[in-house]
Amino acid sequence: MRADQPLEEHLVFVTWKGTAGSLSLGFDPLAGTFYLEDHLGRRVTLVFVLLAGDVVTFGISQNAAERALFAASTATGAIAAASAALPPIGAFSTVHLYPA
Numbered sequence: 001m002r003a004d005q006p007l008e009e010h011l012v013f014v015t016w017k018g019t020a021g022s023l024s025l026g027f028d029p030l031a032g033t034f035y036l037e038d039h040l041g042r043r044v045t046l047v048f049v050l051l052a053g054d055v056v057t058f059g060i061s062q063n064a065a066e067r068a069l070f071a072a073s074t075a076t077g078a079i080a081a082a083s084a085a086l087p088p089i090g091a092f093s094t095v096h097l098y099p100a
Contacts, residue, residue, distance in 0.1 A: 013058075015099045020090035024099075025058060025069075036060055036069040038089055044069045046082040051075050062088035 012026040021039040028035055033045040048071045050056065059070040068083035 012099055013097070015096045016092040017094045017096070018090050018092040023060065023089055023092075025060070034058070034069065034071060036067065038067075038086070042084070042086050044082050044084045044086070046071055046080055048073075048080045049078070062086075064088065 010026065010028060010030075012024050015022055015024040023039075024037050026035055026037065027033070028045075031045065033047050035046070036044045044067055046069045048056065051073070054073050054075040057072050057074070059072075061068045061070075064087070065085065066083045067086040067088065068081060070079070070081045072079045
């Protein structure tokens with residue numbers, strides 16, 4: 001995602017869906033955090049400072065013991081990660097960018 005303007009509204013960037021559930025990557029302006037949320041509302045939250053014009057890349061991973069969210073800035077090289085003890089959702093068959 002590119003930070004051309006301050007993020008002031010709740011925003012979901014992408015949702016992955018599969019037969020076992022879904023994961024959504026979004027931003028919560030009240031908490032000032034990015035999050036990875038499953039279909040049951042369980043979240044991994046990540047604090048990451050944005051600079052105007054920065055391009056941020058995200059990564060996610062899941063294994064039997066945890067789910068993780070990563071972010072990296074192309075402007076500063078900063079990298080952040082957060083994880084939570086959550087079970088994996090499984091394979092995904094569809095992806096929705098900026099779902100309504």
